[in-house]
Amino acid sequence: MQSFNRRTVIAGGAALGTGLVGARYAHAQTAPDFAAARASANPLTPRREYIIRNAHLLTMDSSLGEIPAGDVHVRDGQIVAVGANIAAPNAEVIEGRGMICMPGFVDTHWHLWNCNCRQWVRTTDNRYSYFPLTSRIGVRTQPADAYRAARFGIAEGLLTGITTVHNWCHNTRGPAWADAEISAMRDMGIRGRYSYGGPQQGPTDKIMDLADLARTKKDWFVDPAATDGRLSLGICSRNLVPGQSLRGTITFDIAKRDWGGARELGLPITLHASPKDLVFELEKQGLLGADVQLVHPMFTVAEERAILKSRGTSFASSPIGEVQRPPDGGVVQINELLQSGVLTSLSLDETVAGNADYFNVMRVMFKYDKHRVGEGRDNLVTTKRLVEMATIDGAKALGLEKTTGSLTVGKRADIILIRGDDFNLAPLTNPWDAIVLHAQPNNVALVMADGRILAQDGKLSGIDHGKIMHEVRETNARLAVFADPS
Numbered sequence: 001m002q003s004f005n006r007r008t009v010i011a012g013g014a015a016l017g018t019g020l021v022g023a024r025y026a027h028a029q030t031a032p033d034f035a036a037a038r039a040s041a042n043p044l045t046p047r048r049e050y051i052i053r054n055a056h057l058l059t060m061d062s063s064l065g066e067i068p069a070g071d072v073h074v075r076d077g078q079i080v081a082v083g084a085n086i087a088a089p090n091a092e093v094i095e096g097r098g099m100i101c102m103p104g105f106v107d108t109h110w111h112l113w114n115c116n117c118r119q120w121v122r123t124t125d126n127r128y129s130y131f132p133l134t135s136r137i138g139v140r141t142q143p144a145d146a147y148r149a150a151r152f153g154i155a156e157g158l159l160t161g162i163t164t165v166h167n168w169c170h171n172t173r174g175p176a177w178a179d180a181e182i183s184a185m186r187d188m189g190i191r192g193r194y195s196y197g198g199p200q201q202g203p204t205d206k207i208m209d210l211a212d213l214a215r216t217k218k219d220w221f222v223d224p225a226a227t228d229g230r231l232s233l234g235i236c237s238r239n240l241v242p243g244q245s246l247r248g249t250i251t252f253d254i255a256k257r258d259w260g261g262a263r264e265l266g267l268p269i270t271l272h273a274s275p276k277d278l279v280f281e282l283e284k285q286g287l288l289g290a291d292v293q294l295v296h297p298m299f300t301v302a303e304e305r306a307i308l309k310s311r312g313t314s315f316a317s318s319p320i321g322e323v324q325r326p327p328d329g330g331v332v333q334i335n336e337l338l339q340s341g342v343l344t345s346l347s348l349d350e351t352v353a354g355n356a357d358y359f360n361v362m363r364v365m366f367k368y369d370k371h372r373v374g375e376g377r378d379n380l381v382t383t384k385r386l387v388e389m390a391t392i393d394g395a396k397a398l399g400l401e402k403t404t405g406s407l408t409v410g411k412r413a414d415i416i417l418i419r420g421d422d423f424n425l426a427p428l429t430n431p432w433d434a435i436v437l438h439a440q441p442n443n444v445a446l447v448m449a450d451g452r453i454l455a456q457d458g459k460l461s462g463i464d465h466g467k468i469m470h471e472v473r474e475t476n477a478r479l480a481v482f483a484d485p486s
């Protein structure tokens, strides 16, 4: 955690006050400049040669398994050796004794553009519930706001051990917005996919901006150097099926043109897919495939899950939000998906009404499943299985299994260390239970993404916490006025 002195606390309190009241008039008409926001990013910490020694390795590589006192050797951003007593005379030693060493977490669905809207959602007044509120803010979001929000979210995500994020951007308002969020992902050092989506309150009777999608691919994703080799591109589809009207819905004909355009560019597709019978309908329309990720598994039936398995389509669950659905909103079907052999991953969805604590995502999923399905030998939702979903299965869902998701020689070095001797984890005897049942972000001792150390002991490395906070406060001071429905 960051340590705050008294002056920081006072300044923070003042900023909170002006964000909600005073600054709304002063800043409401002034959109921040993206170039200025972009210029404030610090250069990333360099990639060096490291050897992590004597850690309890959860490799998440099925051929390596667990190594109780192992080493991981990293050079030029790549894992070059995993095992015991590795010789690495030129490497900087990171002592891992007493720690769990594992791949960083892979989040597979997170709306980074709105994560600055924290504490504006109210469960007691549906005019301020998540959908209408973020929709109102969304249409006012300028590129600099999107940049700042994405950076703010990623900063929090890094501190919980997330090293890969799927930025599910259903508020791509134009080229500058896409560029802003891709820049934020690049500037923060994280790995991930940017999924280009339509703007909030955009027209639902027109196909998406495929020309700008192609432009985005050309500008950012042809030469890997443009994103430091860490990012990829996809699209997030607008909702299908009437009844999901809060964000608007498109017809299957328009979806076919959107999805077809993405597929012509070789880009994967993701879709919020909780409604009943939607998998049947997608299959009927010939839209499913291994390049499709669905989100929110609430109502599938066995036949639909068999279809998903046969098509290689994956499903992402966001348990924190899904368990909050009303009684008629379905159930979180992780258990059924695993039983059916569907590739299943975990995600945050949004952090407007929550936080990025990825341990909590696994924990809620575990507890909810036991509440709904019960305990027993046959229950596939074990703590180990949840850690797999949070790492290697997430990587598979994003098509990144050759790059990340396990401690495997040749993969990029996305690695976290978790202190096993913190009070809430000690004495460490079962690392899977420790991670899912007991851990919290302040147990994360080190976060390395693509061979760069981005966080240590609760503090970002080479990333200016104060600037990120200052800028998101500035953005929120401008946007706060639009939180009101009037």
Ligand SMILES: [Zn+2]
Pocket: 109, 111, 168, 272, 295, 349, 350
């Ligand atoms: Zn979502």
